[in-house]
Amino acid sequence: MNHDTYSDDYIRSILNGVKSIAMVGASPVEVRPSYFAFKYLVQRGYDMIPVNPGHVGKSLLGRPFVASLADIGHPIDMVDIFRSSAHIMPVVGAALQLDPLPKVIWMQLGARDDDAAAKAEAAGIRVVMNRCPKIEYGRLSSEISWMGVNSRTISAKRAPIPTQGMRLSLNRTSVGGGATAASDRAAKNKSELS
Amino acid sequence: MTDRLPGFSTLAVHAGAQPDPTTGARATPIYQTTSFVFNDADHAASLFGLQAFGNIYTRIGNPTNAVLEERVAALEGGTAALAVASGHAAQVITLQQLLMPGDEFVAARKLYGGSINQFTHSFKSFGWNVVWADTDDVGSFEAALSPRTKAIFIESIANPGGTVTDIEAIAAIARRAGVPLIVDNTLASPYLIKPIDHGADIVVHSLTKFLGGHGNSIGGIIVDAGTFDWSKGNKYPMLSEPRPEYHGIRIQETFGNFAFAIACRVLGLRDLGPALSPFNAFLILTGIETLPLRMQKHCDNAKAVAEYLSGHKAVAAVNYAGLPGDRYNNVARKYCPRGAGAVFTFSLKGGYDAGVKLVSNLKLFSHLANVGDTRSLVIHPASTTHSQLDDAAKVKAGAGPDIVRLSIGIEDRDDLIADLEQALSA
Numbered sequence: 001m002n003h004d005t006y007s008d009d010y011i012r013s014i015l016n017g018v019k020s021i022a023m024v025g026a027s028p029v030e031v032r033p034s035y036f037a038f039k040y041l042v043q044r045g046y047d048m049i050p051v052n053p054g055h056v057g058k059s060l061l062g063r064p065f066v067a068s069l070a071d072i073g074h075p076i077d078m079v080d081i082f083r084s085s086a087h088i089m090p091v092v093g094a095a096l097q098l099d100p101l102p103k104v105i106w107m108q109l110g111a112r113d114d115d116a117a118a119k120a121e122a123a124g125i126r127v128v129m130n131r132c133p134k135i136e137y138g139r140l141s142s143e144i145s146w147m148g149v150n151s152r153t154i155s156a157k158r159a160p161i162p163t164q165g166m167r168l169s170l171n172r173t174s175v176g177g178g179a180t181a182a183s184d185r186a187a188k189n190k191s192e193l194s
Numbered sequence: 195m196t197d198r199l200p201g202f203s204t205l206a207v208h209a210g211a212q213p214d215p216t217t218g219a220r221a222t223p224i225y226q227t228t229s230f231v232f233n234d235a236d237h238a239a240s241l242f243g244l245q246a247f248g249n250i251y252t253r254i255g256n257p258t259n260a261v262l263e264e265r266v267a268a269l270e271g272g273t274a275a276l277a278v279a280s281g282h283a284a285q286v287i288t289l290q291q292l293l294m295p296g297d298e299f300v301a302a303r304k305l306y307g308g309s310i311n312q313f314t315h316s317f318k319s320f321g322w323n324v325v326w327a328d329t330d331d332v333g334s335f336e337a338a339l340s341p342r343t344k345a346i347f348i349e350s351i352a353n354p355g356g357t358v359t360d361i362e363a364i365a366a367i368a369r370r371a372g373v374p375l376i377v378d379n380t381l382a383s384p385y386l387i388k389p390i391d392h393g394a395d396i397v398v399h400s401l402t403k404f405l406g407g408h409g410n411s412i413g414g415i416i417v418d419a420g421t422f423d424w425s426k427g428n429k430y431p432m433l434s435e436p437r438p439e440y441h442g443i444r445i446q447e448t449f450g451n452f453a454f455a456i457a458c459r460v461l462g463l464r465d466l467g468p469a470l471s472p473f474n475a476f477l478i479l480t481g482i483e484t485l486p487l488r489m490q491k492h493c494d495n496a497k498a499v500a501e502y503l504s505g506h507k508a509v510a511a512v513n514y515a516g517l518p519g520d521r522y523n524n525v526a527r528k529y530c531p532r533g534a535g536a537v538f539t540f541s542l543k544g545g546y547d548a549g550v551k552l553v554s555n556l557k558l559f560s561h562l563a564n565v566g567d568t569r570s571l572v573i574h575p576a577s578t579t580h581s582q583l584d585d586a587a588k589v590k591a592g593a594g595p596d597i598v599r600l601s602i603g604i605e606d607r608d609d610l611i612a613d614l615e616q617a618l619s620a
Contacts, residue, residue, distance in 0.1 A: 030243065030245075030441070031243070031436075031440065031441045031442045031443045033447060033448045035245075036244075036245045036448065039240070039245060040245070040246070043246075109450040110447070110450070132450065135450065138247055142212065143247045144247055145210060145260055145261075145264050146247045146248055146249060146255065146257070146260055147247055147255070147260070147274065147452075147455075147456065147459070148255070148259075148260055148263030148264060148267070148274050148275050148276050148277070148455060148459065149264065149267070149273065149274040149452050149455070150209075150264055150267035150268050150272060150273055150274055150275070150452075151210075151264065152268070154200060154204070154205070154208040154209055154212075155212050156208070156212070156213065157212070157213065158212070158213040158214070158215060158218050159212060159213075159215050160215060161215045161216065164233070173200070174199075175199060175200055175205065175209065175268060179273070179420065179451060180271050180272065180273055180390075180419075180420055180451075181271060181391075182271055182272075182390045182391065182419050182420065182421050183273050183419065183420030183421055183451040185421070186419075186420065186421035186422070186423070186451075187451070190423055
């Protein structure tokens with residue numbers, strides 16, 4: 001499948017479909033993007049599991065760190081990888097050892113490994129690369145619009161007032177689908193150059 | 195699976211806005227408040243630490259302004275936007291993210307006179323050095339580059355009018371130089387030209403003009419195209435390096451393809467302070483809903499008036515890119531096929547004196563220093579908007595002593611032509 005851009009329906013079905021997310025590379029440092037995303041996804045009602053061998057024995061927002069995906073010990077729906085592109089393949093390898101397999105492997109903003117994606121897809125796993133689930137959730141729910149960000153969705157429906165732990169409706173009308181055309185082109189040029 | 199995409203006019207009405215969650219109000223409410231309560235201490239800390247989406251204080255963000263920001267971002271095809279108090283504020287905040295003292299930026303010489311002043315004099319005291327290039331000679335942009343160049347700045351349709359810029363040619367130079375291209379799209383509006391489609395990395399506007407469109411509110415906006423990679427080579431430390439005011443957050447790493455807009459908000463607007471009033475944001479939003487209708491009428495009227503003037507015996511020359519044979523007509527056909535805008539200049543055979551007389555004889559055209567109003571406007575740039583330039587610079591900026599500038603409104607065109615007719619023959 002094409003990983004330069006994703007339709008909103010693809011992202012929407014993933015974010016609506018998964019309940020448990022193991023975040024590989026989750027950091028307890030409050031200024032790291034992984035901490036931001038972990039906290040947001042907890043607030044939006046996902047069952048989050050922090051995976052980071054450097055922090056075993058500690059917990060993140062009350063959820064104990066595990067050293068590896070194999071240590072989770074129960075089925076998970078999605079693996080969210082907060083590692084740079086060079087470190088993706090071993091994590092995907094470990095995810096493919098899980099039984100049952102996760103339904104989704106998600107690589108964070110800036111992370112992309114097409115070979116690893118192909119391996120996961122061959123095993124029937126859906127893949128997202130170079131995106132942030134916090135940004136995508138905020139975008140499709142339009143919560144990110146508070147920041148002046150183009151959600152690329154419109155709606156004439158009255159939305160509920162978000163509260164702690166509440167899942168938001170992501171079923172707004174899409175305007176562009178995925179990223180804007182220009183930012184998609186720039187990302188594609190960058191990945192071809194690197 | 196394909197997403198069905200709404201068109202420009204639908205976005206002009208809907209993008210960014212939805213019924214108010216609390217009241218169901220359908221028009222965007224004016225959230226005329228300085229501050230917003232936090233749910234609890236953790237919520238407050240999350241908002242201040244940029245970890246949560248939400249409102250703190252209207253100097254940093256406001257729900258009415260956010261609707262305006264998303265709407266303009268959607269119309270321009272950008273990833274995000276930041277509304278500010280004026281077009282000038284948009285320029286200060288944009289360049290503050292890009293330049294350190296001693297750095298340079300290359301700007302087109304044909305610009306709004308206020309921008310020429312701001313770049314030449316005010317920015318000098320910040321240590322930001324402007325190097326001028328000639329819009330009509332694309333090679334001059336290349337020649338103006340240096341290792342300290344951090345950005346290129348152009349107008350899509352240049353004020354005081356007539357010039358349509360070859361955005362793609364200059365975007366190619368910016369890309370090779372590894373610097374962002376900033377396009378002031380005020381005189382075109384996204385209805386006529388979408389600079390991001392032609393390679394712009396940042397778009398700025400004076401919302402005061404065609405976007406607001408009714409001559410009632412000052413405002414500005416910065417649109418992030420989401421196209422520039424700020425992480426390379428420590429060239430843009432505001433975006434790529436840990437920010438001490440946010441405990442070491444790196445803006446690009448955290449916010450990805452809308453990092454520039456966030457930097458403008460949390461490093462620029464927050465600290466420099468030129469916030470847009472929510473009431474102005476509301477008026478401008480209401481204006482944008484009719485942008486496609488107004489802009490087409492502005493352009494159609496402008497073309498009719500330009501054609502009339504070019505056939506008048508008292509007129510020496512009309513500088514309107516929408517006229518066949520104009521030096522910018524081919525560029526205009528490429529970049530703005532719907533119309534070449536509604537601001538243009540012409541010169542009278544009688545020179546300066548005839549220009550002054552014309553302005554005082556007009557009855558329907560308002561003599562004032564603005565453009566992009568529903569009303570038709572007239573001004574003599576050499577004695578007003580461009581008066582701080584010396585004579586040679588006035589001519590280079592397209593504002594020589596014999597030049598009169600018109601901003602054509604949405605009145606009936608026959609009435610506009612009749613007013614010009616009586617004023618020219620009086």
